[in-house]
Amino acid sequence: xxxxxxxxxxxxxxxxxxxxxxxxxxxxxxxxxxxxxxxxxxxxxxxxxxxxxxxxxxxxxxxxxxxxxxxxxxxxxxxxxxxxxxxxxxxxxxxxxxxxxxxxxxxxxxxxxxxxxxxxxxxxxxxxxxxxxxxxxxxxxxxxxxxxxxxxxxxxxxxxxxxxxxxxxxxxxxxxxxxxxxxxxxxxxxxxxxxxxxxxxxxxxxxxxxxxxxxxxxxxxxxxxxxxxxxxxxxxxxxxxxxxxxxxxxxxxxxxxxxxxxxxxxxxxxxxxxxxxxxxxxxxxxxxxxxxxxxxxxxxxxxxxxxxxxxxxxxxxxxxxxxxxxxxxxxxxxxxxxxxxxxxxxxx
Numbered sequence: 554x555x556x557x558x559x560x561x562x563x564x565x566x567x568x569x570x571x572x573x574x575x576x577x578x579x580x581x582x583x584x585x586x587x588x589x590x591x592x593x594x595x596x597x598x599x600x601x602x603x604x605x606x607x608x609x610x611x612x613x614x615x616x617x618x619x620x621x622x623x624x625x626x627x628x629x630x631x632x633x634x635x636x637x638x639x640x641x642x643x644x645x646x647x648x649x650x651x652x653x654x655x656x657x658x659x660x661x662x663x664x665x666x667x668x669x670x671x672x673x674x675x676x677x678x679x680x681x682x683x684x685x686x687x688x689x690x691x692x693x694x695x696x697x698x699x700x701x702x703x704x705x706x707x708x709x710x711x712x713x714x715x716x717x718x719x720x721x722x723x724x725x726x727x728x729x730x731x732x733x734x735x736x737x738x739x740x741x742x743x744x745x746x747x748x749x750x751x752x753x754x755x756x757x758x759x760x761x762x763x764x765x766x767x768x769x770x771x772x773x774x775x776x777x778x779x780x781x782x783x784x785x786x787x788x789x790x791x792x793x794x795x796x797x798x799x800x801x802x803x804x805x806x807x808x809x810x811x812x813x814x815x816x817x818x819x820x821x822x823x824x825x826x827x828x829x830x831x832x833x834x835x836x837x838x839x840x841x842x843x844x845x846x847x848x849x850x851x852x853x854x855x856x857x858x859x860x861x862x863x864x865x866x867x868x869x870x871x872x873x874x875x876x877x878x879x880x881x882x883x884x885x886x887x888x889x890x891x892x893x894x895x896x897x898x899x900x901x
Contacts, residue, residue: 559588562899565599565648567641567670568656572684572711573602574622575888576656581615583892591900599648605629606639608648641666645673652898654891655683661775661784664688675699675707682894684711684887690784690800693791708894709792713785714739714863716886717879718893723793726875727867732794734868735832735840738855739785741863741881742769742776743808743828747846748860751816751825756809768861778807779828779844786830786842794832796840806845815846824848825856854878 566573580595587593596612604627607613613634621630629635636644645653653674657667668688674681675696683689688696689712700707713719714737723732738744745768749759760777763769775781783803790798808828819826829847832840849856854876858864864878879886 558592559594560592560899561594561596562652562895563596563598563650564652564654564895565601565645565650565674566597566654566656567601567645567666568658568685569600569602569618569622569628570656570658571884572888572891573600573654573656574619575884576654576891577615577619579885579889579892581619587896591896593896593899595895598650599644600628600631601639601641601644602628605635605637606641606644607631607634608636608639608644609634610649642669642673645670645677650679652680652682652895654895655681655685655688656888656891657685659685660687661690661780664691668692671696671707672699675703675705678703678705680705680898681707682891682898683707683709684890685709686712686781686784686788689788689791693788694797706898708897709788710894710897711887711890712788713737714865715741715879715881716890717863717865717877717881719865719877720789720792721893721897722865722875722877723789723867727793727869727872730869730871731834732832732867732869733834735789735794735865736855736868737782737786737789737830737865738827738858738863739830739865740776740782740828741861742773743779743782744858744862745769745860746777747808747811747816747826747828750811750813751820755813756811777809779805780807782828782830782844783842786832786844789830790832790840790842794840796832798840798842803842803844805843808846811846819848822848823851825851825853827855827858829855 607628629637664687667685746759790796866876
């Protein structure tokens, strides 16, 4: 029975994979705290995956959704409420909800299905939260303008460096400052591989271990060639540095050319090689954007991070140098960013 004293927020979730399923688990685990601390109750009125959807205006049972996905099945098999073959966009167009939580797989070719779902949700006056990089890299100015026009919020703190609030820090805590330089380690795979190589493993051995532990995809090219970090740098440039950047603006070099000799040479010079995404302010107010293996001084905040950490450093004119890091050993922090964004919208 619904507690009438709580403010009910109806959400629709697109993408119920590693991130989406864990987001549901977080919502279920934190339900009592969210009610007691914020007076909020989140009701999942729709959920969609690649094979179909489930829809119930009265609310879907979260443990049932989680169990279905844990069994390797589609949410379309939800008893009595499943819709086989229903596309994500059709679900967003049909459902009556307050917010879209968009966690479909990253697609950097055309942003789909996330891009169309976000457009449709904003067009209906729904807030949107997403950790999905694709739509933001491909259509950030359009989506932000559309959200402003419709008077809703588009939040995406999970799109860069997992659970680390890198974007929130830049947008909120650097208020009034000029950011002279930004340096980030936003890609876990490359940090893991370089860390293992510095311990004596070959590149192939380090990559194999990263894949075995789930730190790297079967096809790791997006990560090891630097493009994942470049995509995240584009998002930081647009959202924090107010620079309308695209991937064409980023100079990109991955880690596939880094050798054991390079690592040893850096170590002898008291340096550590990391794949750094950096933005350096130019005289005209724009930024030079680069992703490259970089020998950092051992005392640098990013040099001290382990292979399972991501981090960011802001160099500013009035706040000094501010750094933050996260140890993310499982996907829960990344999934929980959608809750963080929802609370930014709805908590009083």
